[in-house]
Amino acid sequence: MSTKFKLSFWQIINMNVGFFGIQYSFGLQQSAVNPIYDFLHASPDQIPILNLAGPLTGLLIQPIIGAMSDKTWHPRWGRRKPYFFVGAIICSIALFLFPFSSSLWMAAGLLWILDVGNNTAMEPYRAFIADTLSEDQQPTGFQAQSFFTGFGQFLAYISLFLFPIVFVGYTGSLPNWIYASFFLGAVLSVSSIWWSMSKTNEIPPTEEELAILKAEPLNILSPFIDIYKAVLEMPKVMWQLFLVYLFQWYAMMCYWQNNSKSIALSVWNVTPMNKMGYEKAVEWNGLIGAFGFIITFSIAFYLAKLARKHGPKLIHFVCLLLGSISFLCFPQVQNQYVFFAVVIGYGIAWASMMGIPYLMVVSNIPKERYGVYMGIVNMMIVIPMIFQNLSFGYVLKNFLDNDPRQAISFAGVLLVLAAISTLLIKIKKTIPSE
Numbered sequence: 001m002s003t004k005f006k007l008s009f010w011q012i013i014n015m016n017v018g019f020f021g022i023q024y025s026f027g028l029q030q031s032a033v034n035p036i037y038d039f040l041h042a043s044p045d046q047i048p049i050l051n052l053a054g055p056l057t058g059l060l061i062q063p064i065i066g067a068m069s070d071k072t073w074h075p076r077w078g079r080r081k082p083y084f085f086v087g088a089i090i091c092s093i094a095l096f097l098f099p100f101s102s103s104l105w106m107a108a109g110l111l112w113i114l115d116v117g118n119n120t121a122m123e124p125y126r127a128f129i130a131d132t133l134s135e136d137q138q139p140t141g142f143q144a145q146s147f148f149t150g151f152g153q154f155l156a157y158i159s160l161f162l163f164p165i166v167f168v169g170y171t172g173s174l175p176n177w178i179y180a181s182f183f184l185g186a187v188l189s190v191s192s193i194w195w196s197m198s199k200t201n202e203i204p205p206t207e208e209e210l211a212i213l214k215a216e217p218l219n220i221l222s223p224f225i226d227i228y229k230a231v232l233e234m235p236k237v238m239w240q241l242f243l244v245y246l247f248q249w250y251a252m253m254c255y256w257q258n259n260s261k262s263i264a265l266s267v268w269n270v271t272p273m274n275k276m277g278y279e280k281a282v283e284w285n286g287l288i289g290a291f292g293f294i295i296t297f298s299i300a301f302y303l304a305k306l307a308r309k310h311g312p313k314l315i316h317f318v319c320l321l322l323g324s325i326s327f328l329c330f331p332q333v334q335n336q337y338v339f340f341a342v343v344i345g346y347g348i349a350w351a352s353m354m355g356i357p358y359l360m361v362v363s364n365i366p367k368e369r370y371g372v373y374m375g376i377v378n379m380m381i382v383i384p385m386i387f388q389n390l391s392f393g394y395v396l397k398n399f400l401d402n403d404p405r406q407a408i409s410f411a412g413v414l415l416v417l418a419a420i421s422t423l424l425i426k427i428k429k430t431i432p433s434e
Contacts, residue, residue: 007137012144014199015132018084019148021192022121025091025114025185026149027156029054030256031289032181033098033111035282038261038272039173040104044402045393047257050108055385057115058122058378066123066375067223067230070368073213078202080128080371087121088193090114095186099179102172121193123378127370130362132203139359143304146355150296150347152188157293159184160286164279175279209368223372230372235364238373240425241357242380244418248320248353249384251414254392255327255346258404260285265405267336288339295347296354303351312359313425316352320419323349327412331405349415360427 007015037050065083072079094114101107129141163177171179205213216222263281264270270277307315326345333339358377365373392407400406 006134007132009140011200012133012137012141015129015196016141016144016148017199018088018121018193018196019125019145020152021088021185021188021190022084022091022118022125023149023152024156024188025095025118025152027153027293028095028181028185029111029114029118030153031157031160031282031286032178033107034257035260035278036098036101036107036174036178037104038278039175039275040101040107042104044261044404045397046104048253048389048391048393048396050104051111051253051257052386052389053108053112054115054118055382055389057112058119058382059386061116061119062123062378062382063227063372063375064223065120066127066371066373066378067226068218068371069124069127070226070371071213071216071218071222073205073210075204079205080124080131081197081202083124084121084128085193085197087117087119087124088189090117090120091189092186093117095182095189099171099174099182101174117189119378123374124371126358126374126377128202130367130370130374132200135363138362139304139307139355140301142355142358142362143300143351146300146303146351147297149354150293150298150300150351153350154290154293154297155188156181156185157286157289161283161290164283212368226369226372227376230369230376234373234376235361237360237364237425237427238376238380240421241360241377243424244316244357244421245380246384246387247414247418247421249381250388250392251327251411251418252353253385253388254407254411254414257392258407259289259330261404262331262408263288263336263339265403266331266334284336284339288336288343291340292343292347292350295344296351299348300351300355303356307356307359311427312356313422313427316356316360317419317422319349319352319356320415320422324412324415324419327408327415330408330412360425364427 034047037047042050069080069083072082074082091114094110094117098110098114101110129145130138133141159181163180164175167176167180169176260282261272263285264278268277268281272278303315322345326342329342333342361373361377396402396407400410
């Protein structure tokens with residue numbers, strides 16, 4: 001690849017603005033999709049299987065799109081940009097249609113489409129950062145993504161609290177504020193991606209790299225061949241990271257599926273059957289979730305600095321422990337205002353999850369294969385999610401009494417195991433200082 005120029009801080013910010021729209025969409029998936037299922041009368045043990053769309057599309061699409069983008073170059077459109085722009089358009093269409101869901105299965109089907117868009121955009125975007133930034137600026141680049149992850153999800157969560165004040169009443173089975181939240185997401189998805197595309201140029205390949213692209217052109221089979229070869233040659237650090245992710249992402253799915261219901265029970269002693277009471281819990285979950293993401297985007301760049309000084313492994317270990325403390329305390333809270341203190345650990349852990357593990361990986365993979373390996377990293381995220389979607393309904397029903405509070409305590413234990421597993425990772429290369 002051609003020489004990488006040192007970018008200013010604001011150039012790095014501009015190139016990551018698109019992550020804001022992607023993560024607003026993802027924030028709605030975390031905060032609003034499960035309440036929509038609840039409003040459409042899903043039982044608690046149905047929720048995990050209804051969430052299968054996200055991880056399964058990620059498993060299928062992200063590594064394929066990543067491998068395709070490695071073999072793409074267009075003088076005008078670039079290498080990664082076409083993929084995350086098309087993904088943003090798909091997201092916008094799905095977000096616009098989502099509130100019109102009239103049944104559980106319509107909502108589940110639109111979630112599949114939404115995730116196709118999100119996953120088409122996600123890993124080419126991460127590869128875009130790795131392509132464009134030198135190694136000493138990559139910590140700032142990936143933590144800028146973490147910043148916009150927190151900011152986008154903050155807006156998604158705060159909309160659950162503020163929009164019910166403005167958009168009152170119901171349309172069909174759903175509150176009007178859900179329509180407003182999803183319509184805003186439809187606008188942000190495309191507009192934020194367009195901003196980053198217009199402000200950042202991709203680095204063109206060298207003559208040698210162009211010759212390789214012409215000699216090994218993109219075809220139907222090439223993404224699958226590239227994925228197969230990449231898995232066979234995968235650095236050991238990625239296998240070690242997979243153990244961390246197995247516990248970490250199973251835990252996160254348990255939390256997202258049960259946090260509103262846990263608040264409803266522990267604070268107001270109501271279930272989704274009490275529509276008005278549960279809507280209040282959903283709104284409050286939006287408020288405390290938004291506060292957690294304020295923590296995320298406030299600390300994101302500081303974590304990059306700490307990762308350079310102490311190493312990403314130690315930082316991720318500490319952040320996961322703080323997240324586990326949040327989850328273990330969460331079900332015990334009976335005063336809704338105490339959640340603002342409890343959620344701080346979750347906000348810090350999320351800031352680390354969105355950026356720090358990529359620093360362990362990116363310095364150990366070949367630059368010409370960033371796309372496919374970022375896709376494989378996402379496979380390591382979604383496989384635990386799929387496992388959770390398929391297994392946790394049974395666990396919740398038979399071992400945790402269908403109690404969302406116990407589900408979140410279970411998630412806390414899993415984050416402790418993820419933190420311990422982080423200490424087993426052996427990183428050969430270190431991160432250079434800026």
